[in-house]
Amino acid sequence: MTVPFLILALLTLAGGIASMTLRRLVHCALALTVAFAGLATLYLNLGAEFAGLAQLLVYVGAIAILIVFAILLTRGSEEQPQSVFSPASFGGLVIALAVFAVLAWAVETSSIVHPVNIPPAPPTSMQQIGLTLMQRYVLPLEVIALMLTAAMIGAVILAVRERRNETETGVMPAAESRLG
Amino acid sequence: MNPLAGCLIVSALLFAVGLAGAVTRRSAILVLAGIELMLNAANLNFIAFWRFGPDPQALTGFMFVIFAIAVAAAEAAVGLALIVAIYRHARTSDVSEITEMKG
Numbered sequence: 094m095t096v097p098f099l100i101l102a103l104l105t106l107a108g109g110i111a112s113m114t115l116r117r118l119v120h121c122a123l124a125l126t127v128a129f130a131g132l133a134t135l136y137l138n139l140g141a142e143f144a145g146l147a148q149l150l151v152y153v154g155a156i157a158i159l160i161v162f163a164i165l166l167t168r169g170s171e172e173q174p175q176s177v178f179s180p181a182s183f184g185g186l187v188i189a190l191a192v193f194a195v196l197a198w199a200v201e202t203s204s205i206v207h208p209v210n211i212p213p214a215p216p217t218s219m220q221q222i223g224l225t226l227m228q229r230y231v232l233p234l235e236v237i238a239l240m241l242t243a244a245m246i247g248a249v250i251l252a253v254r255e256r257r258n259e260t261e262t263g264v265m266p267a268a269e270s271r272l273g
Numbered sequence: 274m275n276p277l278a279g280c281l282i283v284s285a286l287l288f289a290v291g292l293a294g295a296v297t298r299r300s301a302i303l304v305l306a307g308i309e310l311m312l313n314a315a316n317l318n319f320i321a322f323w324r325f326g327p328d329p330q331a332l333t334g335f336m337f338v339i340f341a342i343a344v345a346a347a348e349a350a351v352g353l354a355l356i357v358a359i360y361r362h363a364r365t366s367d368v369s370e371i372t373e374m375k376g
């Protein structure tokens with residue numbers, strides 16, 4: 094455990110906690126971006142350059158922007174009059190603490206997480222990653238491509254405004270009055 | 274504390290923070306953000322086990338993270354589209370006010 098790892102971990106955790114406790118949703122989205130960027134630097138620190146850069150591109154570049162768009166589209170940036178936490182938040186906190194306690198207990202008592210010798214960082218070249226993706230993991234790669242296409246079409250269909258129904262309801266009263 | 278245990282503890286903390294946010298916040302968008310944090314905590318575990326595991330040359334945990342990032346991106350896109358659609362229908366994104374289908 095080195096000093097850079099500790100600093101990055103603290104940054105990530107601070108971003109995560111801030112994103113879940115701040116009052117205004119836009120500030121929460123900014124803190125969430127800090128947490129995602131901190132995670133990307135943690136991956137880089139652990140020697141997974143490609144995963145870190147993919148995390149930076151996908152999370153900081155795309156998902157953070159999507160979340161900000163959703164906040165602005167649902168008018169979440171306005172000041173909320175009541176509490177931002179749900180009425181049953183105490184139970185949720187207890188559950189989260191219990192989950193953390195169980196996970197920490199499992200980490201501390203297990204034998205495999207305390208290796209005697211720490212191996213050096215494995216060299217991962219882009220060529221090796223590409224060959225692994227194209228040889229051993231080619232079927233998951235194709236499935237993920239199909240799933241991303243389906244998700245994109247599904248998101249557009251879900252979020253698109255249904256103009257046809259609105260015009261129908263707009264026409265209906267006129268037709269009724271003509272009948273009447 | 275050795276590096277692997279440190280990674281796992283950080284990941285457990287991040288998971289607990291995400292879980293707490295997902296079950297306590299009112300805004301549906303932040304519930305989704307909490308779920309994203311939990312997914313990221315799992316990814317950190319994969320990277321840590323790949324780095325300190327017995328066979329890093331196989332790149333198993335590494336590939337799992339790449340695929341998990343892609344799945345999380347699709348999940349976020351569909352989830353946010355659902356939230357926007359629900360907001361259009363119910364005029365709120367507060368999960369404690371959307372009680373139409375309450376049993």
